[in-house]
Amino acid sequence: MTEAPLTGHIKDGETLDLRAYEAIGGYQALRKVMQEMTPQEVTALVKESNLRGRGGAGFSTGMKWSFVPMDGKGPKYLICNADEMEPGTFKDRWLLEGNPHQLIEGMIISAYAIQADISFVFMRWAYKEAAAIMRKALSEAYAAGYLGSNILGKDYHLEMHLHTGVGRYMCGEETALLNSLEGKRATPRAKPPFPQISGLFGRPTIVNNVETLSFIPHIMNKGVAWFQSLSRTGDGGTKIYGVSGRVNKPGAWELPMGVTVRELLEEYAGGMQNGYGFRGALPGGASTDFLTTEHLDVPMDFTAIAAAGSRLGTGTMVVLDDHTCPVGFVHNLEHFFAQESCGFCTPCREGLPWTEKILYALEQGHGTTADLEQLDLHTRWLGPGNTFCALAPGAMEPLQSALKYFREDFERHVHEKKCPYGNHSH
Amino acid sequence: MLTATEISRIEHELQQVPVKKAAVIEALKIVQEQRRWVSDENVEDIATLLDMSADEVDSVATFYNLIFRRPVGRHVILLCDSISCWVMGYEGLRSKLMELLQVKYGQTTQDGRFTLLPNACLGCCDRAPALMVDNDLYRDLKVDEIESILMKYE
Numbered sequence: 255m256t257e258a259p260l261t262g263h264i265k266d267g268e269t270l271d272l273r274a275y276e277a278i279g280g281y282q283a284l285r286k287v288m289q290e291m292t293p294q295e296v297t298a299l300v301k302e303s304n305l306r307g308r309g310g311a312g313f314s315t316g317m318k319w320s321f322v323p324m325d326g327k328g329p330k331y332l333i334c335n336a337d338e339m340e341p342g343t344f345k346d347r348w349l350l351e352g353n354p355h356q357l358i359e360g361m362i363i364s365a366y367a368i369q370a371d372i373s374f375v376f377m378r379w380a381y382k383e384a385a386a387i388m389r390k391a392l393s394e395a396y397a398a399g400y401l402g403s404n405i406l407g408k409d410y411h412l413e414m415h416l417h418t419g420v421g422r423y424m425c426g427e428e429t430a431l432l433n434s435l436e437g438k439r440a441t442p443r444a445k446p447p448f449p450q451i452s453g454l455f456g457r458p459t460i461v462n463n464v465e466t467l468s469f470i471p472h473i474m475n476k477g478v479a480w481f482q483s484l485s486r487t488g489d490g491g492t493k494i495y496g497v498s499g500r501v502n503k504p505g506a507w508e509l510p511m512g513v514t515v516r517e518l519l520e521e522y523a524g525g526m527q528n529g530y531g532f533r534g535a536l537p538g539g540a541s542t543d544f545l546t547t548e549h550l551d552v553p554m555d556f557t558a559i560a561a562a563g564s565r566l567g568t569g570t571m572v573v574l575d576d577h578t579c580p581v582g583f584v585h586n587l588e589h590f591f592a593q594e595s596c597g598f599c600t601p602c603r604e605g606l607p608w609t610e611k612i613l614y615a616l617e618q619g620h621g622t623t624a625d626l627e628q629l630d631l632h633t634r635w636l637g638p639g640n641t642f643c644a645l646a647p648g649a650m651e652p653l654q655s656a657l658k659y660f661r662e663d664f665e666r667h668v669h670e671k672k673c674p675y676g677n678h679s680h
Numbered sequence: 681m682l683t684a685t686e687i688s689r690i691e692h693e694l695q696q697v698p699v700k701k702a703a704v705i706e707a708l709k710i711v712q713e714q715r716r717w718v719s720d721e722n723v724e725d726i727a728t729l730l731d732m733s734a735d736e737v738d739s740v741a742t743f744y745n746l747i748f749r750r751p752v753g754r755h756v757i758l759l760c761d762s763i764s765c766w767v768m769g770y771e772g773l774r775s776k777l778m779e780l781l782q783v784k785y786g787q788t789t790q791d792g793r794f795t796l797l798p799n800a801c802l803g804c805c806d807r808a809p810a811l812m813v814d815n816d817l818y819r820d821l822k823v824d825e826i827e828s829i830l831m832k833y834e
Contacts, residue, residue, distance in 0.1 A: 339800060341801040343805070344805050380799075380803060382815045415696070419744075420708070420744035421746035422745055423800060437701045437703060438701075438740065439739060455702075497806070504805070540763055574767075583767070589761075590763070593800070
């Protein structure tokens with residue numbers, strides 16, 4: 255059995271309450287930090303561990319924190335991004351429902367490192383059970399003196415609130431999330447200034463993912479060498495991987511960083527369902543490039559997946575099987591992205607619905623060769639550098655790789671004037 | 681007119697934020713919780729409370745998927761139409777729901793019992809297909825389970 259620090263204590267369908275969490279060593283890391291460490295030492299340790307953000311972008315967490323100014327007056331904020339809404343992603347739900355105090359402890363330590371005054375858990379609307387669990391956990395943490403004034407006798411004060419959203423994918427983008435918390439439309443902000451300097455209400459703000467923050471107490475307790483030893487590769491730690499689609503045992507597992515695509519599919523997800531073959535997969539949610547049969551032995555870490563032309567993203571894989579139309583698959587994704595575009599910048603607002611319409615026409619048998627050229631052009635026009643945030647470039651990742659790996663399927667739609675799979679309506 | 685309860689809850693939210701505007705989403709949620717949707721009059725009342733223009737409040741209200749600016753039924757069905765549910769054939773559920781309820785997306789049944797809406801990924805892709813009715817999540821769904829689920833809601 256491999257070590258699973260984040261999830262090993264979570265029993266299926268149960269929540270660790272404060273007492274259960276303390277019984278397995280919970281809040282010991284916070285005690286240690288408050289007694290022995292300066293904020294700068296906490297940041298330095300996280301930086302040295304090379305913990306990379308688990309929300310999709312994979313940026314160094316300690317590096318992000320180190321940009322926060324440590325002098326000056328006025329509030330600073332730490333925000334947990336629990337707006338898990340990337341299609342195909344269901345990993346943070348596990349941590350939120352199973353071990354809320356691990357997240358809260360991670361947030362308090364992280365807030366201390368940047369000397370934040372106020373922190374928020376920004377949780378998506380649909381996670382009703384997780385929200386109820388978090389509310390209870392927050393009141394337990396306040397009652398136990400882990401939140402509020404003079405935390406564990408130290409001259410440090412932190413408030414923590416739960417904010418539940420009202421549904422919009424854009425809220426997962428960190429600057430759009432900040433606008434939403436300020437009561438505005440969730441449109442992205444120009445960077446620079448980065449939120450670390452000017453974030454919520456113009457104050458220094460750090461936004462980290464649930465899985466990232468949940469790791470902080472363990473790194474404080476057990477150190478950098480231990481964190482790196484969990485991984486098979488240079489990107490440290492464990493990772494929560496997931497698989498959904500036509501596999502025998504869809505699910506999520508906390509595994510050493512760097513297990514291969516094949517191991518995930520065959521050993522953990524139990525292989526493809528009877529009668530279905532593997533054609534490809536999005537390794538880390540809807541906005542990542544396809545991997546195919548040639549990538550089965552690629553380790554699922556940030557570096558190797560990038561070298562294979564995709565992104566680790568959230569680490570939750572969506573499988574494309576051989577009975578499912580790749581054009582229809584991408585149409586479903588582009589429908590989502592077109593709908594969730596905030597409409598703030600023109601390429602995304604206009605380009606995504608156009609992309610979706612072309613894919614729809616192809617599925618209906620009305621597509622032409624010129625349409626395929628249009629799709630190729632869109633993958634560049636909506637690519638990095640042409641849009642205000644990462645939504646449209648992300649939307650182009652599965653499309654550009656589908657056009658590359660499944661070109662023949664696109665062409666058959668044109669030449670046969672119908673969807674050759676014929677198994678899905680739209 | 682907002683009720684006294686709504687106003688006092690919104691005023692409580694105002695104490696938590698540095699500028700009044702920042703409470704607008706909470707205010708919309710509070711009003712919708714009581715009334716199931718947010719009317720033009722509610723938008724104006726919220727605007728007055730928060731020193732905003734009605735248009736400014738509406739620009740926020742209409743941006744978010746789950747603030748309803750039109751009346752909805754007593755129960756709202758949110759059917760996940762994202763990728764894993766699509767691969768696993770959510771369309772069968774969609775057809776069954778539309779057939780049983782005699783509505784299309786965005787419509788409310790004649791008896792005012794259900795409104796049917798599509799929804800982006802519900803975050804339970806390993807147990808697709810899925811839907812929510814109000815606050816209740818249903819996973820690993822089969823078409824023949826739909827009818828008995830609907831019967832739980834009056």
